[in-house]
Amino acid sequence: MTGISNKILLASVLGLLVALLVPHSHVENYMEMASRLLNLAPSSPSNYDPSSYEPIRLHVHMNGEYGRCHKSPYVLSTPLPISSRNYSFDSHLTDSLLSFPEIDSGCGPVVGEGTFKDFCDMGPEKTVILEDHDSLVPVPSTRTLPCSYYTREGRRITSLSNLIEFASLSSAPLDVYAVAAGRLFQFAPGKVGETFDLSHLPHPQGKKMYLETMSVSPKVFEIKNFFVEEEADDLIERAIGSSSKTHGLKRSTTGVDSEQDTNPIRTSENAFDTSGKSAMSLKKRCFKILGINPYKEDMADGLQVLRYNVSTAYKSHLDYLDMTPTSEHDFDSSRVGTNRFATILLYMSDFEPADGGETVFSYGEPYKSVKTPPTYLEALEEARAHSSLFKPNSWEEKMVAECRSQLSVSPKRARSVLFYSQHPDGRVDKRSKHGGCPVLTDEKVKWAANLWVWNGPRMGYSSAPLKHADKVKKGHKSEKKDRAQPPKGSIKVVFENKGKDPKFNGASLYYQETLWGDFGPGESHSVNSFQGHVWYVKGDNGEVLLTLVVGGGEGNQRFEV
Numbered sequence: 001m002t003g004i005s006n007k008i009l010l011a012s013v014l015g016l017l018v019a020l021l022v023p024h025s026h027v028e029n030y031m032e033m034a035s036r037l038l039n040l041a042p043s044s045p046s047n048y049d050p051s052s053y054e055p056i057r058l059h060v061h062m063n064g065e066y067g068r069c070h071k072s073p074y075v076l077s078t079p080l081p082i083s084s085r086n087y088s089f090d091s092h093l094t095d096s097l098l099s100f101p102e103i104d105s106g107c108g109p110v111v112g113e114g115t116f117k118d119f120c121d122m123g124p125e126k127t128v129i130l131e132d133h134d135s136l137v138p139v140p141s142t143r144t145l146p147c148s149y150y151t152r153e154g155r156r157i158t159s160l161s162n163l164i165e166f167a168s169l170s171s172a173p174l175d176v177y178a179v180a181a182g183r184l185f186q187f188a189p190g191k192v193g194e195t196f197d198l199s200h201l202p203h204p205q206g207k208k209m210y211l212e213t214m215s216v217s218p219k220v221f222e223i224k225n226f227f228v229e230e231e232a233d234d235l236i237e238r239a240i241g242s243s244s245k246t247h248g249l250k251r252s253t254t255g256v257d258s259e260q261d262t263n264p265i266r267t268s269e270n271a272f273d274t275s276g277k278s279a280m281s282l283k284k285r286c287f288k289i290l291g292i293n294p295y296k297e298d299m300a301d302g303l304q305v306l307r308y309n310v311s312t313a314y315k316s317h318l319d320y321l322d323m324t325p326t327s328e329h330d331f332d333s334s335r336v337g338t339n340r341f342a343t344i345l346l347y348m349s350d351f352e353p354a355d356g357g358e359t360v361f362s363y364g365e366p367y368k369s370v371k372t373p374p375t376y377l378e379a380l381e382e383a384r385a386h387s388s389l390f391k392p393n394s395w396e397e398k399m400v401a402e403c404r405s406q407l408s409v410s411p412k413r414a415r416s417v418l419f420y421s422q423h424p425d426g427r428v429d430k431r432s433k434h435g436g437c438p439v440l441t442d443e444k445v446k447w448a449a450n451l452w453v454w455n456g457p458r459m460g461y462s463s464a465p466l467k468h469a470d471k472v473k474k475g476h477k478s479e480k481k482d483r484a485q486p487p488k489g490s491i492k493v494v495f496e497n498k499g500k501d502p503k504f505n506g507a508s509l510y511y512q513e514t515l516w517g518d519f520g521p522g523e524s525h526s527v528n529s530f531q532g533h534v535w536y537v538k539g540d541n542g543e544v545l546l547t548l549v550v551g552g553g554e555g556n557q558r559f560e561v
């Protein structure tokens with residue numbers, strides 16, 4: 001038999017199989033079978049041949065957008081290598097979609113001009129360099145970077161069999177969400193109450209996880225069945241039990257450049273849980289929900305556990321860090337910088353509406369449970385009449401009014417909320433402003449926790465984006481005046497464990513309360529730090545073995561053990 005007749009024979013076998021099997025859920029089996037056949041016949045066709053398949057019909061959305069970006073469904077109609085997986089699949093699918101004029105012209109970038117090609121490849125000025133950047137495979141016809149593709153529920157589509165599997169779940173065209181290179185998937189709700197099934201993700205007690213949309217702009221969701229009471233208790237116990245100077249509960253400080261001073265607009269106490277079993281497992285679960293796989297320690301801050309006693313609150317703010325322009329890190333996530341992308345809030349206490357302590361979204365409409373929400377002024381009057389906790393016109397009192405007139409989430413044990421601080425293209429979403437409402441009862445304490453996920457390597461990581469001095473000078477002059485004290489120039493610091501002292505076997509490196517990475521024998525970390533920054537080397541049990549303070553002066557610094 002010649003190679004050519006082999007090909008024809010195989011193509012018709014594949015066609016027959018797929019026609020029989022696609023309507024059922026045996027697609028995976030079919031693909032396995034097909035790939036076995038292909039392996040046996042090295043000269044066999046390696047391209048997907050649309051004429052021998054049930055048509056695969058797709059509707060493309062741009063990441064985070066509820067509406068589709070083209071009218072008629074696209075019937076997958078160009079050859080696609082059957083064996084392509086992951087990055088190479090992204091590249092071939094992008095190529096295929098580009099061949100459909102409706103998609104190419106309709107699915108261009110939201111801001112500015114261009115076609116679908118320009119949506120997927122935002123260009124060197126706006127493509128964040130993620131860890132897997134070098135694995136991206138350019139699109140064959142354009143040599144530009146490809147999109148990656150997700151289902152509505154945030155499941156990555158990684159191969160043709162994967163695509164067939166998802167497409168076979170419904171007779172309607174498959175809704176596919178295209179995510180630009182260097183960007184992260186974002187859920188795309190169209191209305192309040194809309195749900196997103198997450199039952200493909202494991203739950204500690206086998207329950208079904210799903211999202212329920214609380215607000216479309218800002219994008220806020222309740223994550224149903226995200227965590228369990230045992231985990232809530234564990235987080236509280238660890239926060240109370242921790243006697244650590246860096247990790248234990250204390251009055252909140254300002255955050256990244258934490259000073260001695262406590263924060264006047266944040267009266268809660270906080271602690272960081274960077275290594276507890278529940279904390280780690282919750283962090284990984286957050287990444288799965290967000291469609292980020294695998295988990296990356298350098299894209300999340302430590303899990304922060306918070307305690308709010310009576311009258312304490314956290315004034316409305318953005319989680320996005322609006323840092324001084326002289327800083328060495330590039331926080332501009334609308335370009336190549338990185339910043340906080342999404343926040344997951346966890347509640348560990350049961351509160352009634354009268355107890356306060358809600359999370360309020362300043363730009364969110366009150367949720368459906370509130371029938372006729374009061375106006376801000378009505379709420380302010382009511383707050384004044386019923387509480388002597390706060391001085392008239394204090395920020396806390398105004399906040400109570402805001403909490404009662406806008407979207408607010410009341411704490412319930414094991415309740416959880418997700419919201420985004422960035423738009424899908426990396427621009428900050430100012431509508432994500434939110435706050436911790438004052439606790440109005442002295443009979444309860446509000447326990448909560450939060451996790452911040454970044455859109456790329458977090459500040460200070462060796463792969464994190466650097467702010468170039470020339471850009472700083474040109475772009476941000478006027479902002480400087482508003483800043484109290486810009487930090488001095490950054491200093492490159494190398495930490496190295498040369499393996500000489502067994503005391504440091506199993507050690508970890510911490511920047512303030514945040515785990516930086518393993519610091520066992522042979523490990524080294526090169527970071528951008530600042531004079532006065534405090535780093536810790538901790539042992540197996542979390543005990544501080546070394547405290548390292550970055551000194552002043554020019555040039556690089558080295559710490560060796």
Ligand SMILES: *[C@@H]1O[C@H](CO)[C@@H](O)[C@H](O)[C@H]1NC(C)=O
Pocket residue numbers: 085086158293294
């Ligand atoms: C594709 O990605 C998955 C999940 O990350 C990985 O397990 C698999 O090895 C990858 N396949 C290829 C061919 O790279």
Ligand SMILES: *[C@@H]1O[C@H](CO)[C@@H](O)[C@H](O)[C@H]1NC(C)=O
Pocket residue numbers: 269309445
């Ligand atoms: C908050 O309340 C707890 C007891 O419920 C108490 O131990 C703690 O000291 C209080 N914190 C502050 C800052 O008063």
